[in-house]
Amino acid sequence: MKLCAITKRAISSGLLVPVSVALFALFPLTDTDIWWHLACAREWYLTWSPVRLPAANVHEYFQQVVYAAYSLGGAPLLVAFKALLWGTVFALFLWPFRKAIRCNAVTAATLTVTLFVFRYCFEIRPVLFSLLILGVYWNLLPGLRRVPVAVAILILQWLWCRVQGLYILGPLFAAAVLLPQIVKSANARERLLKSAFLLSMFAMPLLHGDGLRLFLYPLGLLDRLLGITPSAAVFASSIAENRSPFSILAAGENVLGCVFTVVMCAVACAWSLRNILYRREWTLSASLLTTAVLALVAERNMALFLPVFAVAFLHEMSRAECCLQNVNLFYKWSGIAVLAFVFGLWARSLAAYDSFVAYQRVPVDAAKWMSAHPHAGRLFNDDRAGGYLAFVNPSDSVYVDGRFILKTADFFERYLRFAEDPGLFFSEADSWGVDRAVFPLRYYARWGRVLDALDSAPEWQVGHVDEYYIVFCKK
Structure with missing residues (x-):
């Protein structure tokens, strides 16, 4: 009976949401970028292919934190760390509405199923730290009154500038919260202080050593995201x-997830615009509208949208009469049954994980073979494998990794053409002195033509092959 009472309280208060997110985040390190973050934390490295310099390491503080966690407990501790942080993010966003949230099993089940569908978003990436900091602002900025709190926020903003290029969301969120207060305030001193605070938030990147590059970084990131310039x-x-x-969707990929995304974002935009029109819940509505538009612009931004969507969904359902009363027993038990089913699927998925490193996506076995069999020339690799190879075998410089912000458009276009034109690949490999090449066989396997050409080329031979990766060596 006591367990049932605790469960009922967790559902009705919304506590189930951050707990569910933390549990759903317990899956292996599937995002391949984490490995070049770890490699850069150990020692800032560059690929042997051309790099745009000078470059600001905007992820430096994120990299140092995750590297410390990995050094202490390897991949298992890093997975547990990301699960804890994701649960904390949702708890921070829900905290200001904790007294207003009242939901039943049906509402909890609906949101839990949604979060389960998008659990792949709960990666260990810099956006997680950005959301963590934004969650702190979410709680502190609306009631900003004290100078020590303002100073603490400025320090946090300064740190954020070395976590991710999305640090710009901090000053933008502060502007959305504080500008209405500044306009409405009759106190000249309060208007001046809040205006100075807001300008200081935008100026925080300039207080770093390579401040101008950090200050301009979000513009380059937005350009790469939207393709504004040719x-x-x-x-x-x-x-x-x-x-x-x-x-x-047009490419016929991830249809279910994309349909969910479009529907959720469309509903969120309509709800936000209605509230803004009627001047209700300005901060929540503006944040939801912004993150919904960002999620519609790029798939990667779904991670920004989900915490704000969870708050808006629970907030709206708490206001609905059906959430508080007149919910018959059938619907209540239906919601509980759905929750049990989802957590059953989650528990079953855990049994499938035999490693916290997603060896299907990175060349675990291939890297071991390559380390035991050094070579004299240069290495060519697929971009998804670059970070892992740089981390586990730093003595063998890689051709490319996921940091395409350091590459030019000409380089990227030529890299993509290799997969379509094996002759171009052979020509470039000869001119560069490449004598080893590693390619994926399953995930991101766009290299079919090159693999066939290498297999039939008399001067190349297979050095290693496993279920997921193949390594070709020049004779």
């Missing part, structure tokens, strides 16, 4: 996570 268009259209749900 040189950035190829990055917006060809990098998977930069594509919009509409373009992914």
Whole structure:
């Protein structure tokens, strides 16, 4: 009976949401970028292919934190760490509404199923730290009154500038919260202090050593995301996570997830615009509208949208009469049954994880073979494998990794053409002195033509092959 009472209280208060998110985040390190973050934390490295310099390491503080966690407990501790942080993010966003949230099992089940569908968003990436900091602002900025709190926020903003280029969301959120207060305030001193605070938030990047590059970094990031300039268009259209749900749907990929995304974002936009029109819940509505538009622009931004969507969904359902009363026993038990089913699926999925490193996506066995069999020339690799190879075998410089912000559009276009034109690949490999090449066989396996050409080329031979990766060596 006591367990049932605790469960009922967790459902009705919304506590189930951050707990569910933390549990759903317990899956292996599937995001391949984490490995070049770890490699850069150990020692800032560059690929042997051309790099745009000078470059600001905007992820430095994120990299140092995750590297410390990995050094202490390896991949298992890093997975547990990301689960804890994701649960904390949702708890922070829900906290200001904790007294207003009242939901039943049906509401809890609906939101839990939604979060389960998008559990792949709960990766260990810099956006997680950005959301964590934004969650702190979410709680502190609306009631900002004390100078020590303002100073603490400025320090946090300064740190955020070395976590991710999305640090710009901090000053923008502060502007959305404080500008209405500044306009309405009759106190000249209060208006001056809040205005100075807001300008200081925008100026925080300039207090770093390479401040100007950090200050301009969000503009370059936005350009690569939207393809505003011709040189950035190829990055917006060809990098998977930069594509919009509409373009992914048009390609026939991830149909269910993209349909969910479009529907949720459309509903969120309509709800936000209605509230803004009637001047209700300005901060929540403006935040939801912004993150919904960002999620429609690029798939990667769904991680920004989900915490705000969870708050808006529970907030709206708490206001609905059906959430508080007149919910018959059938619907209550239906919600509980759905919750049990979802958590049953989650528990079953845990049994399938035999490693916290997603060896299907990175060349675990291939890297071991390559480390035991050094070579004299240069290495060519697929971008998804670059970070892992740089981390586990730093003595062998890689051709490319996921940091395409350091590459030019010409380089990226040429790299993509290799997969379509094996002759171009052979020509470039000869001129560069490449004598080893590693390619994926399953995930991101766009290299079919090159693999067939290498297999039939008399001067190349297979050095290693496993279920997921193949390594070719020059004779």
